Amino acid sequence: MDLFNNDDVNVFGQGQNLLPFDGEVLLFPYFFKEDVFARLVEETPWKQDKMKIYGREIDFPRLTAWYGESDEVYVYSGVVNVPVRFSPLLNEIKLAAQQQSGHQFNTALLNYYRNGNDSMGWHSDDESELGINPVIASVSFGAARTFQFKHKRQKDAKVSVELNNGDLLIMQGGTQHNWLHQVPKTAKKPGPRINITFRKIG
Ligand SMILES: O=C(O)CCC(=O)C(=O)O
Numbered sequence: 001m002d003l004f005n006n007d008d009v010n011v012f013g014q015g016q017n018l019l020p021f022d023g024e025v026l027l028f029p030y031f032f033k034e035d036v037f038a039r040l041v042e043e044t045p046w047k048q049d050k051m052k053i054y055g056r057e058i059d060f061p062r063l064t065a066w067y068g069e070s071d072e073v074y075v076y077s078g079v080v081n082v083p084v085r086f087s088p089l090l091n092e093i094k095l096a097a098q099q100q101s102g103h104q105f106n107t108a109l110l111n112y113y114r115n116g117n118d119s120m121g122w123h124s125d126d127e128s129e130l131g132i133n134p135v136i137a138s139v140s141f142g143a144a145r146t147f148q149f150k151h152k153r154q155k156d157a158k159v160s161v162e163l164n165n166g167d168l169l170i171m172q173g174g175t176q177h178n179w180l181h182q183v184p185k186t187a188k189k190p191g192p193r194i195n196i197t198f199r200k201i202g
């Protein structure tokens, strides 16, 4: 099956590094040709995670789902995630991301941004389970959203990129160590968007 048309990954070359220094972020625009947004919305067991702030329970501004190959739990933003098994569709997306990045992944975090009020604040994916200088493959489907980086120490170093339906973004090298990233809220009234980050734990 040629769902993602990646028989010839070389047409995408090595990708261009979006970061000026201290990390590597490679963008492969429209890497996934097939629009699987609706299928992903449908098949995913979305969860509304909550955080406690000053004793009050607040909904995360997005829905999430956590996939893994084993029953290992993963603590993310203070939330304990028990993974569900990869679906055939997710597995196919994972294989294409592995082929392009040259790295193996065993977990995936899905984020569902329902509208412009949904977002993810500044953070880096630097949990110790991911190891030093992890390779993380991010795949986006649905509406375009802005994805931003800012350097942890050099405050004027910022990078902003639009992530579109089907884009593959690979973060590697010192990216998580040296940079924060976020998906800011927007008043532009975008449609819904799903992002998948494939990671290797352990
Ligand atoms: O939605 C995105 O593009 C990024 C998601 C992200 O940073 C994460 O899941 O850690």
Ligand SMILES: [Fe+2]
Residues within 6 Å of the ligand: 123, 124, 125, 181
């Ligand atoms: Fe992240």
